Amino acid sequence: MTGSETGKHGEYALLTPGPLTTTATVKQAMLRDLSTWDSDYNDRVRHLRSKLVELAAGKSSRSRYTSVLMQGSGTFAVESVVGSAVPENGKLLIVENGAYGRRMADIARVLRISHEVLSCGEDEIPDAEAVSRTLETCPDVTHAAIIHCETTTGILNDIASVGSVVKAHGKTLIVDAMSSFGGIPINAGELGVDFLISSSNKCVQGVPGFGFVIAERSALENCEGNARSLSLDLYDQWRVLENEWKWRFTSPTHAVLAFIQALAELDEEGGIPARFARYKALQARVASGMEELGFKTFLKRELQSPIITSFHYPKVGNFVFSDLYEHVKSDGYVLYPGKISNADTFRIGNIGDIDMSVIEGLLASVRAFVRGLSD
Numbered sequence: 001m002t003g004s005e006t007g008k009h010g011e012y013a014l015l016t017p018g019p020l021t022t023t024a025t026v027k028q029a030m031l032r033d034l035s036t037w038d039s040d041y042n043d044r045v046r047h048l049r050s051k052l053v054e055l056a057a058g059k060s061s062r063s064r065y066t067s068v069l070m071q072g073s074g075t076f077a078v079e080s081v082v083g084s085a086v087p088e089n090g091k092l093l094i095v096e097n098g099a100y101g102r103r104m105a106d107i108a109r110v111l112r113i114s115h116e117v118l119s120c121g122e123d124e125i126p127d128a129e130a131v132s133r134t135l136e137t138c139p140d141v142t143h144a145a146i147i148h149c150e151t152t153t154g155i156l157n158d159i160a161s162v163g164s165v166v167k168a169h170g171k172t173l174i175v176d177a178m179s180s181f182g183g184i185p186i187n188a189g190e191l192g193v194d195f196l197i198s199s200s201n202k203c204v205q206g207v208p209g210f211g212f213v214i215a216e217r218s219a220l221e222n223c224e225g226n227a228r229s230l231s232l233d234l235y236d237q238w239r240v241l242e243n244e245w246k247w248r249f250t251s252p253t254h255a256v257l258a259f260i261q262a263l264a265e266l267d268e269e270g271g272i273p274a275r276f277a278r279y280k281a282l283q284a285r286v287a288s289g290m291e292e293l294g295f296k297t298f299l300k301r302e303l304q305s306p307i308i309t310s311f312h313y314p315k316v317g318n319f320v321f322s323d324l325y326e327h328v329k330s331d332g333y334v335l336y337p338g339k340i341s342n343a344d345t346f347r348i349g350n351i352g353d354i355d356m357s358v359i360e361g362l363l364a365s366v367r368a369f370v371r372g373l374s375d
């Protein structure tokens, strides 16, 4: 999307963590009705599944992994992993520094899965040493979960160091890479990730409708019979996808077509490394441009992901976030409110089909707003 398209005809640049601004061609791909029973559709689903494995595990460890698609938003996919991977006598360690980690703990609580939470504060990344100590004091833990990019703040957790400790203790590793997969290079094989979770409407730049899990085959085989839910049974979903190339229940065909187009456009852009470079440049400009206008980032620069940035409310007497929100919206830009527990913040996402002109347009709009504020 270019700056000139924003704000006109009710079109907005969504500077959020998803749903995102998508290309016209991704939206056009949905103008087709396909039967979930037809080979035209099921062949596409098969290719899409192997493409996901290739993106997450690379060509080298591809055969160790498979992928499962799951209807619903990203949380449904997380719930299907937590509810299917941890057996009745298992225990999940959740390494948490934000709302999405806490949501995983909520899932475990609702599903009555025995769990332990290790928290480190929202402006810090979990320390591998602390994870190691917890695993030593809780030997009954069987699975450990961590969020890659904690979208609450935009912090990028070090899944390599935490993951290697989890694997050294022989535990199953679950990574919520919802807001990073497709936008930040990840090699599940090298990291020893057993379940990597993301969804259709984040960095691959598709539309909402389903989540997906890239799973290590033996870890997935161990899920048989564990599920606490019929529709969110990851193992059964996989068996039917493998044997019949179908999803067990009605799948979001239009969202799948959009996603296939989005994957082709990811390739055209130069793959994940090129998208990562674009996102990094956009995020750096968001941060520097807002700092020039007097806003302060919530996170230290070295912890910041290239996905979304949290800003403190400025210490100006008459600043009201909803005024800023409405002002930039009237210029065609949709911001994201904050979600941090103990600080007044708002967020600016930079993923989706946006380029530098969108960011410059947003900054011009914020600049005009700031001029109208008084100290």
Ligand SMILES: *Cc1c(COP(=O)(O)O)cnc(C)c1O
Pocket: 017, 018, 073, 074, 075, 076, 078, 100, 147, 149, 150, 151, 176, 177, 178, 179, 199
């Ligand atoms: C978006 C997101 C989710 C899933 O949220 P849904 O609203 O269910 O799509 C989970 N974890 C993280 C880190 C996310 O950014």
